[in-house]
Amino acid sequence: MQQEFPMTVIADGNFSKLLNPLLAQLEMWLNFQALKTDWYANEACVLTFRFTLVNTLASQAEQIAAPSWVQEAGVAYHHDSDKLETVAFIAVADIVQAGSGIEQAIKDRLLTVANEVGRQHGLQSLS
Template sequence: MYNSLPITVVADQTFSSALTPLIKKLEMWINFQALKANWYEDERIILSINFMLVKTIEEKQLTTEHWVVDTGIAYQHQGNNLNTQALIAIADLVKINEGIEQAIKNRLIQVANAIAKQHQLTPLA
């Protein structure tokens, strides 16, 4: 059994701790989505995804060519050990000032499904 959830969500240190309740809610939600999609059925294929909320992807100055970068997201997947590091930008979402939580969920799902596809897992809805 796991000591922690296989999919984690944290915020960059530049964010206020006031985001902690939202971050925990997002973490529980994405893990529940994975559970509903039977991602944890085969213990040999348990994806570990570590999401970090950041202001912008550009501020992280990603230097390695192993990152996949798209609008508002960046991730680095190590298929051999089922581990993914992912960045979710939120500065552009704050500017639209509506539906921020759902927009973050959409980005979490976007990354999770890209990784799931590589391992023939059911996409999250």
């Protein structure tokens, strides 16, 4: 039986399946950061994240327009503190257009969301 990571990283249907190895690498990296920073020590407070890479946040405009969504440069997320669940969209079109440092820029956006939610629960920042 395979167990899912608390933090998942997927891409919306507009991306090629060739991106899957990078998505798996980002997911493993992010979960490892949380593990080494002791985010999973308290089993009653394990945060789950579902990150979705999208071209632009405008493609999700209807969903992220709700007042419960937080929007910042290149990211939009909703955190349900009762369920400890976060859904987040990470925009990549501007990153790809810049042309270099794409993977690190995506990691930075993943960390932005994870750390902001983690702070709400008294967790140490991921790096």
